[in-house]
Amino acid sequence: MKSIKVGIAGLGTVGSGTVNVLKRNAGEIARRVGQPIEIAHIGARRENPACDITGIRVSRDVFDVANDPDVDILVELIGGTDVARELVLTAIGNGKHIVTANKALIAEHGNEIFLAAQEHGVDVAFEAAVAGGIPILKALGEGLAANHINWVAGIINGTGNYILTEMEQGARSFDEVLAEAQALGYAEADPTFDVEGVDAAHKLTILASIAFGIPLQFSKVYMEGISRITIEDVNSAAQFGYRIKHLGIAKDTGNGIELRVHPTLIPQEIMLAAVNGVMNAVMIDGDAVGPTLYYGAGAGSEPTASAVVADIIELGRELTVDHHERVPYLGFHADQMSDEPVLTIENVSCGYYLRLHVQDKAGVLADVTRILSDNRISIEAMVQKEADEGLVPIVILTHRVREGDMNEALKRIAALDTVDNDIMRIRVETLDA
Numbered sequence: 001m002k003s004i005k006v007g008i009a010g011l012g013t014v015g016s017g018t019v020n021v022l023k024r025n026a027g028e029i030a031r032r033v034g035q036p037i038e039i040a041h042i043g044a045r046r047e048n049p050a051c052d053i054t055g056i057r058v059s060r061d062v063f064d065v066a067n068d069p070d071v072d073i074l075v076e077l078i079g080g081t082d083v084a085r086e087l088v089l090t091a092i093g094n095g096k097h098i099v100t101a102n103k104a105l106i107a108e109h110g111n112e113i114f115l116a117a118q119e120h121g122v123d124v125a126f127e128a129a130v131a132g133g134i135p136i137l138k139a140l141g142e143g144l145a146a147n148h149i150n151w152v153a154g155i156i157n158g159t160g161n162y163i164l165t166e167m168e169q170g171a172r173s174f175d176e177v178l179a180e181a182q183a184l185g186y187a188e189a190d191p192t193f194d195v196e197g198v199d200a201a202h203k204l205t206i207l208a209s210i211a212f213g214i215p216l217q218f219s220k221v222y223m224e225g226i227s228r229i230t231i232e233d234v235n236s237a238a239q240f241g242y243r244i245k246h247l248g249i250a251k252d253t254g255n256g257i258e259l260r261v262h263p264t265l266i267p268q269e270i271m272l273a274a275v276n277g278v279m280n281a282v283m284i285d286g287d288a289v290g291p292t293l294y295y296g297a298g299a300g301s302e303p304t305a306s307a308v309v310a311d312i313i314e315l316g317r318e319l320t321v322d323h324h325e326r327v328p329y330l331g332f333h334a335d336q337m338s339d340e341p342v343l344t345i346e347n348v349s350c351g352y353y354l355r356l357h358v359q360d361k362a363g364v365l366a367d368v369t370r371i372l373s374d375n376r377i378s379i380e381a382m383v384q385k386e387a388d389e390g391l392v393p394i395v396i397l398t399h400r401v402r403e404g405d406m407n408e409a410l411k412r413i414a415a416l417d418t419v420d421n422d423i424m425r426i427r428v429e430t431l432d433a
């Protein structure tokens with residue numbers, strides 16, 4: 001079977017994540033594209049122990065990848081704007097499609113790169129450049145394409161949000177937390193880009209173009225970082241009911257576009273205020289849809305690779321011959337659907353909140369807990385409330401259990417003379433990732 005051949009330039013945090021995701025999910029990816037995606041060539045100065053590249057052709061010079069006639073898609077993950085610009089323009093000149101995670105490159109040279117791509121009939125995809133793994137460019141450019149966009153506001157630098165969160169929760173020093181964010185692979189090669197707002201401004205530039213149909217204009221973004229925020233500011237803001245978040249804001253005022261990134265006090269109770277650590281979140285307000293919110297990991301090896309690989313898949317679909325199935329109707333190609341069983345509700349497992357009313361008599365609780373344990377149900381917490389018309393409300397939280405076992409237990413509990421048979425059951429999901 002023919003395969004789509006990918007060349008990867010740069011094998012750092014995002015490059016290694018991209019190799020790992022492409023290899024681990026190769027089977028499913030091939031079912032989605034209709035053809036396998038093959039890593040044909042890697043350009044890297046050195047190997048990265050975070051990924052296994054055995055059997056893949058490696059060159060020290062990334063331009064060897066851009067000039068390799070075998071490569072269909074060049075994935076630029078070296079960062080920076082000088083060599084990266086030249087590399088991408090070279091690959092485009094050679095008729096290759098481009099995937100990049102490089103927001104600096106797109107924000108500062110995107111207008112030139114898109115023009116070159118148009119001249120050579122290739123595509124440039126850069127979902128990973130904004131808000132890491134959140135598919136925000138797809139949401140804005142496609143999902144909300146019916147709307148006039150009123151404004152976009154988001155936490156779009158993971159490193160900065162990580163530092164602010166740690167300062168607030170751990171009262172640790174700025175430098176210590178920044179060093180940790182660097183070690184985790186979140187920070188830019190030059191971390192002043194993160195703490196002085198440059199990285200957020202690059203991303204906002206891209207968001208604003210897609211929101212409002214304006215050219216990329218990085219130099220016009222007002223930019224302030226988080227480096228002057230102190231723990232006193234964080235605490236004082238909290239006394240007024242606010243949290244301090246670094247926001248990128250792009251707003252259509254009707255007589256001009258606001259483009260600004262800066263620390264911002266936002267009310268503690270709004271959802272953006274609950275976005276912590278390396279997580280990003282972007283709110284978009286459209287005239288038809290109203291406010292919408294997108295949340296997820298804004299940086300890190302595999303979250304970013306998630307967006308890089310999605311772009312590779314999209315280009316891979318464009319390269320497959322069957323035009324009707326570029327994006328298959330159900331995501332996977334029709335002959336690649338799988339026949340996994342769907343579980344009946346009895347075979348679903350979750351925790352349960354139970355509220356029952358029992359008579360105020362010795363031994364009733366013991367009967368209830370014995371029935372639960374007979375059915376392999378363990379109790380996480382139990383509270384007895386004030387008696388109400390002779391009956392005592394009991395609230396029980398259970399650990400995860402099969403619904404069928406819970407049904408058995410509830411049937412027996414409801415049959416007890418001492419328990420009202422109207423038992424309230426609400427399923428509990430902690431949604432731990």
Ligand SMILES: NC(=O)c1ccc[n+]([C@@H]2O[C@H](COP(=O)([O-])OP(=O)(O)OC[C@H]3O[C@@H](n4cnc5c(N)ncnc54)[C@H](O)[C@@H]3O)[C@@H](O)[C@H]2O)c1
Nearest residue numbers: 010011012013014045077078079101102185186299300304
């Ligand atoms: N780390 C993240 O969480 C993240 C998230 C979204 C986007 N990005 C973007 O992805 C890109 C890569 O970021 P990263 O975190 O993987 O950086 P990184 O520093 O971990 O990796 C970059 C790699 O490219 C190599 N490289 C640089 N110039 C080269 C050259 N001329 N020839 C060969 N190799 C070269 C470096 O040696 C390094 O291994 C950047 O544009 C960054 O802004 C990163």
Ligand SMILES: N[C@@H](CCO)C(=O)O
Nearest residue numbers: 157158159187188299
């Ligand atoms: N340095 C960036 C990487 C993701 O774009 C951040 O911390 O958000």
Ligand code: NA
Nearest residue numbers: 127130132134
């Ligand atoms: Na993204």
